Amino acid sequence: SRKWKTNYTSINLGDDVYIGGKEKTIIAGPCSIESEDQAESIAEHLSQQGIKIMRGGVFKPRSSPYAFRGLGLEGMKLFHNACKKRGIKIITEVMQASQIEELYPYIDIFQVGARNSQNYNLLDALGESDKPVMIKRGISGSIDELLYSAEYVFSAGNEDIILCERGIRTFETSYRNTFDINAIQVLKDKTHLPVLADPSHGVGIRDYVPGIALAAIVAGADGVIYEVHPSPERALSDGQQTLNFQESEALIQKIKVLEKL
Ligand code: PEP
Ligand code: MN
Secondary structure (H helix, E strand, C coil): CCCCCCCCCCEEEECCEEECCCCCEEEEECCECCCHHHHHHHHHHHHHHCCCEEECECCCCCCCCCCCCCCHHHHHHHHHHHHHCCCCEEEEECCCCHHHHHHHHHCCEEEECHHHCCCHHHHHHHHCCCCCEEEECCCCCCHHHHHHHHHHHHHCCCCCEEEEECCECCCCCCCCCECCHHHHHHHHHHCCCCEEECHHHHHCCHHHHHHHHHHHHHCCCCEEEEEECCCHHHCCCCHHHCECHHHHHHHHHHHHHHHHC
């Protein structure tokens, strides 16, 4: 809470990469790591755009057990190789406490997904880690519930926490989730933690992703995390909300313009 700490937290990932602070953070990458070629081409796209953090799932929480569930640790290794040679930091989702140790050597930030944001055993275990944790808001999670999830990590000893608004489930069916722009303002008001917006899951429709990303920045988000793929129509997960390289580049340029305002 900002009652406890008045100045905003900035998380240092090393090599002059920070989340929270003056510069807006851009994190991009595929929903899932699918192959060496895919990971390499996306890392190269980010590198050319000056993006310092790549996202990508290797353990995927899919609604259907028959959908692609990720390449696991093998995928993690090729993700790591693609990023390491380009000096790019890595965020990936950890789905259970036993994966913390196996992912640890390859990653810079642990992502707690929306479905796991109230997995208190996982949050306790991440609290004992010395790597930053990004917690996504639950699919039907209130803002207070997200803050309590952060308290779990914090009270177990880890203060490097990032909050992420990724849309919530409402009665509206015109899009996948309702991105809660209000949450950005509330979280920045109530907490000292960096707040990121995930417009990809937040709206779930490719054409709407850039607009929501920019709106979140204007509302005060510390940055965005979005999905990008060399050919979204062939992606093994979430292609419908994934930008191609051209769209990604256009969004990055617009964020840079906003940042100067
Ligand atoms: C993801 O980031 O690919 C993901 C599964 O997100 P969420 O947990 O927000 O659904
Ligand atoms: Mn996804």
